[in-house]
Amino acid sequence: MERLTRRTLLRNAAVFGASTMLADGFLDAARADKPIKFVGWVFKPDTVKDYVNYYNQKFGGQVQYEPIPWAQYHPTIETRTFGGEVFDVMYSAHNYRERWYENGLLRVLDDLPGIDELKKKMTPQNLESLKNKDGKLAALPYFTSLFILIYNEPMLRQAGIKEPAKTWDELVEHCMKLKRDKVSDTPYLPNWNVSPSGTMPQFMTDCFSEGASVFDASNRVIVDQEAGAARAMERWQKVWKAELVNPEVLTKTSSTDTHRLFWTGRYAYHTNHSYYLKTIAGEPENSKLAPKKAKMTMYPGTGHTYMWTDSYTINAKTKNLEDAWKLIRFLGGNLTGDWYVQRQWCLISGLDNPYPEMYNHPEIIASYDRWVDLKLLRKQYEKGKVIAAYKEPWYGEYDVKAVPIVHNIIRGTSTVSQGLKELVRLQRSLV
Amino acid sequence: MAPSGVSRGRLTALIVAPRLAFRGVRLSEARFASLLILPAFLGIVVVVVFPLVYSLWMSFADVNLLRATGPAIEVLGVRIPLFRFIGVQNYVRIFSDPLYWDSFWRTAYFAAAFVAETTLVGLAMALVLHERFAGRPLMRSLLLIPWALSRVVVGLLWQGILDVEFGAFNGFLYNVGAIDSYVSFFKNGFSALNVLVSVYMWNQGPFATLLFLAGMQSIPLELYMAAEADGAGYWQRFRYITLPALRGILFLVLVVSTVNGFLMLDLIYVLTMGGPGNDTTTISWLGFQTAFQFFKFGPGTAVLYTLTVLCLILTVVYHKLVFRKLETEA
Numbered sequence: 140m141e142r143l144t145r146r147t148l149l150r151n152a153a154v155f156g157a158s159t160m161l162a163d164g165f166l167d168a169a170r171a172d173k174p175i176k177f178v179g180w181v182f183k184p185d186t187v188k189d190y191v192n193y194y195n196q197k198f199g200g201q202v203q204y205e206p207i208p209w210a211q212y213h214p215t216i217e218t219r220t221f222g223g224e225v226f227d228v229m230y231s232a233h234n235y236r237e238r239w240y241e242n243g244l245l246r247v248l249d250d251l252p253g254i255d256e257l258k259k260k261m262t263p264q265n266l267e268s269l270k271n272k273d274g275k276l277a278a279l280p281y282f283t284s285l286f287i288l289i290y291n292e293p294m295l296r297q298a299g300i301k302e303p304a305k306t307w308d309e310l311v312e313h314c315m316k317l318k319r320d321k322v323s324d325t326p327y328l329p330n331w332n333v334s335p336s337g338t339m340p341q342f343m344t345d346c347f348s349e350g351a352s353v354f355d356a357s358n359r360v361i362v363d364q365e366a367g368a369a370r371a372m373e374r375w376q377k378v379w380k381a382e383l384v385n386p387e388v389l390t391k392t393s394s395t396d397t398h399r400l401f402w403t404g405r406y407a408y409h410t411n412h413s414y415y416l417k418t419i420a421g422e423p424e425n426s427k428l429a430p431k432k433a434k435m436t437m438y439p440g441t442g443h444t445y446m447w448t449d450s451y452t453i454n455a456k457t458k459n460l461e462d463a464w465k466l467i468r469f470l471g472g473n474l475t476g477d478w479y480v481q482r483q484w485c486l487i488s489g490l491d492n493p494y495p496e497m498y499n500h501p502e503i504i505a506s507y508d509r510w511v512d513l514k515l516l517r518k519q520y521e522k523g524k525v526i527a528a529y530k531e532p533w534y535g536e537y538d539v540k541a542v543p544i545v546h547n548i549i550r551g552t553s554t555v556s557q558g559l560k561e562l563v564r565l566q567r568s569l570v
Numbered sequence: 571m572a573p574s575g576v577s578r579g580r581l582t583a584l585i586v587a588p589r590l591a592f593r594g595v596r597l598s599e600a601r602f603a604s605l606l607i608l609p610a611f612l613g614i615v616v617v618v619v620f621p622l623v624y625s626l627w628m629s630f631a632d633v634n635l636l637r638a639t640g641p642a643i644e645v646l647g648v649r650i651p652l653f654r655f656i657g658v659q660n661y662v663r664i665f666s667d668p669l670y671w672d673s674f675w676r677t678a679y680f681a682a683a684f685v686a687e688t689t690l691v692g693l694a695m696a697l698v699l700h701e702r703f704a705g706r707p708l709m710r711s712l713l714l715i716p717w718a719l720s721r722v723v724v725g726l727l728w729q730g731i732l733d734v735e736f737g738a739f740n741g742f743l744y745n746v747g748a749i750d751s752y753v754s755f756f757k758n759g760f761s762a763l764n765v766l767v768s769v770y771m772w773n774q775g776p777f778a779t780l781l782f783l784a785g786m787q788s789i790p791l792e793l794y795m796a797a798e799a800d801g802a803g804y805w806q807r808f809r810y811i812t813l814p815a816l817r818g819i820l821f822l823v824l825v826v827s828t829v830n831g832f833l834m835l836d837l838i839y840v841l842t843m844g845g846p847g848n849d850t851t852t853i854s855w856l857g858f859q860t861a862f863q864f865f866k867f868g869p870g871t872a873v874l875y876t877l878t879v880l881c882l883i884l885t886v887v888y889h890k891l892v893f894r895k896l897e898t899e900a
Contacts, residue, residue: 210839214862221635223649238865242636324751333845386757387734389846392839403735536864543848550846 173459174201175466179230180212186487190480194469202466220244227457228466233268233447234335234529234538236278240271241532246455247275251464257472265493268448268525278450279471280481282414282490285446285523286330286344287435287516289401289409289416291428298322303408303436307348307374310408310439314383317407325385326407327378328400331549332391338542340445341410345371347524348440358528360537360566363559372548372555379549389546401433402426409433413516417489421510435511437519446523448493491520533569540565624650625871632656633867653868660872669848670856670873677852677877680767681831687771688827689820692778697808699779700786710783717776725840728769732756759849762842766850770837774830778823785819786812821892828888829881853877 179187184206191204207215213235216226231239239245248254254276258266261280269278290303298317304310310327317326330341343353351367354360362368378384385406391397398415400406404427409419416435423429438444451471457463468474473481478497484490485497486506497503498517507513528534541562548558597605631653642651664670699710716724731738732755740752756762789811797807813820835854838844844851844859851859853873861870 211862214865217635217865239636242634244636333843385734386754386846390756390762390842392841392843400735405735536866539859539863543845543851546845546847552847 173462174203175227175459175462176205176225177202177228177466178205178207178216178226180209181206182209183488186483190483193479194466197475198465198469200462200466225454225456225458227454227459227463228470229452229454230281231278231450231452233449234535236450236452237271237530238532238535239452240277243455245277245452246457246460247271247277248279248453248464248467249276253468253472257468260473260496261493262495262520264446264523264525265448268446268527269450272527272530278452279467280493281449281451281471282484283446283448283493283523284412284414284491285520286340286410286438286444287413287416287519288438289411289419289433289435291401291404291407291409291432292434293428293432294322294326294404294407298407303434304439305437307439311374311378311383314378314407315381318381318383323405323407325383325405327383328385328388328397328406328409329375329378330394330397330409330411331384331388331546332394332397333389333542333546334391334393335538336394336412337391337397338545339538340447342371342541342545343445343526344410344438344443345375347443347445348438350441350443354526354528358526358531359570360528360563363556363563368559369555372545372558375549376551376555380551389549399425402428404428404432410438413491413511413519414489417510419510421489429510431510435515435519437515438522442519442522443524444519444522446520446525447529448525491516533566537566537569540569626875628653628867629660629871629875630655630657631660631868633871635865635867656868660868661876664869664873664876669851670853672848673851673853673856674876676763676850677832677854680763680834680852681828683764683767684770684774684831684834685824685827687767688775688778689823691771691775692823693782693816695775695779696782696786697812699783713776713779715776716773717780719773721773721836722840724769724773725837728765728772729841732765756842756846759846762846762850766834766837766841769841770831770834773837774827778827781819781823782816785816789815817892821888824888824892825885828884832877832881 177191184204187204187206191202194200195202212230213232216229220226231245236245240247257279258276261269265280265283266276269276269280271277288303292303294317295301295303295313298313298320300313300316304313314326317323330337332338346353346362346365346368349367349371351362351365351371353362353365353368379386385400388397388400391400394411394415398409398411398419401409401411401415401419402425413435416433419426420429420431420433426433451467453460453463453467465474470480473494478492478494478500481492481494481497482500482503485492485503489507489510495517498513504513507516529538544553544558544561544565547553548555553561633653640651640654642649644650695713699706699713719727730736732740734740734752734754734756737752740749743749744752755765793811794807797811802810833854834852835858838850838852838855839858842850844855854877857870857873857877859870860866860873864870
């Protein structure tokens with residue numbers, strides 16, 4: 140064995156150093172892309188990290204992913220942008236996108252190669268909701284969702300109810316019976332939580348299901364002129380007064396917290412975002428209604444429910460447009476040819492996407508079969524209704540300030556007519 | 571005391587002179603002292619004075635963080651936009667909003683209830699922990715746990731305890747026969763507001779206890795012994811010795827709990843988000859919403875500055891009330 144001298148140590152160190160530098164140089168040469176900053180709100184960050192790693196390995200990318208807590212995601216992006224930071228690719232909730240676009244934070248995607256192909260593959264409503272007010276496309280889809288009606292099959296059976304409700308009257312009748320028979324204290328669990336994903340989307344959903352419009356073609360609130368909106372609110376007052384609803388749903392701070400109540404099996408009917416059925420009916424470790432004891436049925440009334448699309452966007456100030464476009468196609472398009480990221484979200488979380496051809500994939504069909512009737516869900520999507528009002532600058536404030544007004548209608552502290560007029564007044568005051 | 575033969579001024583010169591002469595620069599004592607406090611002063615300017623002044627300016631400006639194209643100042647290479655000055659428009663706007671006044675009175679109720687609860691409970695706990703009993707050191711340590719918890723954790727903890735479905739408190743009341751069915755503590759706005767007060771008091775009360783306890787430990791025992799010798803009972807000793815001696819601490823507790831009561835935000839965020847309806851919307855929540863949900867930083871800072879002014883006024887009022895008697899006696 141060679142004796143370790145000062146000279147051999149120095150020589151070996153020099154050789155090691157040189158080889159490291161060379162290797163690094165080779166690696167650099169292998170990396171085609173420049174660094175890309177990618178930010179998103181926290182939802183399964185490990186899943187995101189996994190596919191970012193997959194992307195970096197497969198495409199020689201240098202994507203740096205940073206998750207930011209959901210509650211402060213949009214203000215954080217704005218304040219850090221104010222501080223001069225540039226995030227190349229960003230998540231954006233639908234109701235913030237227009238503001239970002241109008242203030243020069245986002246760039247349009249219409250001029251980028253391959254966009255027309257993707258547009259053709261998307262359902263028209265979703266494509267429309269990804270466009271800005273000026274009709275230009277500023278985003279690719281992260282996921283789309285809509286409100287569905289979920290029911291607790293064992294509870295209905297226990298009460299001798301053979302079929303889930305097909306109309307609102309039937310639903311109220313079922314709930315009255317379940318309460319009367321002491322099967323459930325509060326059989327109905329609407330998503331009336333206080334967050335922007337709760338009360339107001341639920342309000343729009345129930346208005347749509349009653350055949351009412353919430354906004355006119357100029358995006359002005361018109362619920363005071365819609366008989367369907369009044370019917371929906373009268374029903375909400377009725378179920379509240381009859382104590383068919385858990386009163387604490389009004390102070391739940393998220394749709395996630397609300398849907399977890401349904402895990403207990405103590406409720407008969409629940410309305411919430413479609414993907415929550417995956418945890419309710421597909422996660423026996425969490426939910427008493429899994430596997431598949433909770434089911435979906437078509438939404439009562441007209442069947443129309445509120446649908447929205449959240450998205451990935453590109454920063455207008457990105458210096459790596461080519462690489463940012465490549466990444467966003469991987470995330471919200473089909474760069475790999477197998478819908479890699481879109482498929483992951485379907486499989487892992489039941490987050491849907493606006494590309495119908497994905498739902499012919501055997502892996503997706505098998506996965507959905509474990510928690511939902513996929514054909515019925517797709518049928519419900521055909522009834523999904525999008526709005527354009529969220530593209531207005533006043534929408535965010537209206538959406539938050541409208542919640543207490545609707546809560547007051549529900550609790551009977553204002554009449555239906557007064558409350559609906561107040562919603563209209565609120566919107567007009569913000570324009 | 572100066573050594574004999576050396577005047578006070580000469581002694582100072584002996585201590586300071588080597589530094590004053592550093593690198594040939596001669597500084598007076600006052601200037602040298604200023605030089606020493608300069609780093610701390612700069613730190614305070616950067617992290618306290620500048621944000622205060624800048625946010626005050628924002629309350630008089632039309633602010634859009636994403637469109638900061640107006641005039642700007644540059645500090646250490648960082649561009650700081652000044653936005654467009656619009657005078658008192660933001661203040662006029664918030665004062666003409668009924669929601670602001672509803673929130674104002676709700677905040678006043680919240681702060682008053684919180685100050686009263688915190689002061690009374692804090693004082694009562696301090697009186698208990700001042701007595702000698704087995705396990706006192708352990709109790710004093712345990713006391714600090716609620717105060718040491720993050721408020722988000724406190725909120726989540728109490729959300730679980732008070733839940734209408736599976737809450738431990740409901741379970742306890744039900745099992746001892748106090749209720750027939752589980753109670754919803756958040757159904758009614760007033761009840762939800764009082765729950766917030768109590769949960770916040772649970773979190774902050776121990777700090778008041780700590781302050782009162784420290785004050786009690788500094789009262790000379792001889793006073794109590796003399797009072798006992800004069801035949802004073804427990805309440806008389808408390809009324810005529812403990813309470814007057816705690817006047818300074820009481821002032822501190824009142825000021826700290828008032829400011830905390832006015833500014834409380836995180837528990838609302840976790841427990842109610844201002845609901846049901848607007849029944850738990852306080853000024854701090856309204857300011858937060860306006861600034862960070864509606865991105866209206868001008869009106870948002872204006873809302874929050876009204877709180878600052880209110881806190882300052884109340885501090886002066888407390889000072890007058892608590893120390894009035896002391897000044898009269900002096």
